[in-house]
Amino acid sequence: MDVRAGFIVSLCLMGFTCAVPVKFIDCGSCSGKVVMVDISPCPNQPCQLHKGQSYSVNVTFTSTVESKTSKALVHGIIAGVSIPFPIPKEDGCQSGIQCPIQKQQTYHYQNTLPVKSEYPAIKLVVEWELRDDNKQDLFCIRFPVQIVS
Numbered sequence: 001m002d003v004r005a006g007f008i009v010s011l012c013l014m015g016f017t018c019a020v021p022v023k024f025i026d027c028g029s030c031s032g033k034v035v036m037v038d039i040s041p042c043p044n045q046p047c048q049l050h051k052g053q054s055y056s057v058n059v060t061f062t063s064t065v066e067s068k069t070s071k072a073l074v075h076g077i078i079a080g081v082s083i084p085f086p087i088p089k090e091d092g093c094q095s096g097i098q099c100p101i102q103k104q105q106t107y108h109y110q111n112t113l114p115v116k117s118e119y120p121a122i123k124l125v126v127e128w129e130l131r132d133d134n135k136q137d138l139f140c141i142r143f144p145v146q147i148v149s
C-alpha cells in the first residue's frame with residue numbers, strides 16, 4: 001500500500017466518510033454527462049466547509065464532444081445571487097484532465113476548493129462549471145454547502 005492510500009485508509013478509520021458521492025443538481029451539462037461528484041472530506045451532507053481549509057473536488061464525467069481546452073468557473077449562489085468564487089487553477093487541462101478531450105471518454109476532473117477565513121459562515125450553493133472550446137458546459141453541477149468556522 002502506498003503512502004497516499006494508507007493516509008486515506010487512516011482518515012476512513014478516523015471516522016471520515018470516504019468517497020461518498022455528493023448529491024448534486026445538473027445545471028446544464030450539454031457537452032458531457034456527469035457520473036459522480038466527490039468532495040473530501042465531507043462526512044455529512046450538505047458538506048461543511050471549515051474556514052481556512054481546503055477541500056478536494058473530484059468530478060467524474062463523460063465528454064460528448066472533442067475539445068482542446070477546458071476552463072473551470074466556480075460561483076457561489078447566495079440568496080439567489082451568483083457570485084464568482086476564485087479558484088487557484090482554472091485550467092481543466094491541468095486539473096487531472098488529459099487534453100485534447102475526446103468524445104465518449106470518461107475523465108476525472110480534480111481540483112481544490114480553498115475556503116478563506118474571511119468568508120462568512122453561511123449556507124450557499126456552489127456552482128461548478130467546466131467549459132469546452134465553444135464555451136459549452138462539459139459539466140455544470142450545483143451542490144449545497146455550509147461554511148463553518
Ligand SMILES: *[C@@H]1O[C@H](CO)[C@@H](O)[C@H](O)[C@H]1NC(C)=O
Pocket residue numbers: 036038058059060108110
Ligand atoms: C476521483 O474519482 C474517481 C471515481 O470514483 C476515482 O477513480 C479517482 O481515483 C478519484 N481521484 C482522486 C484523486 O480521488
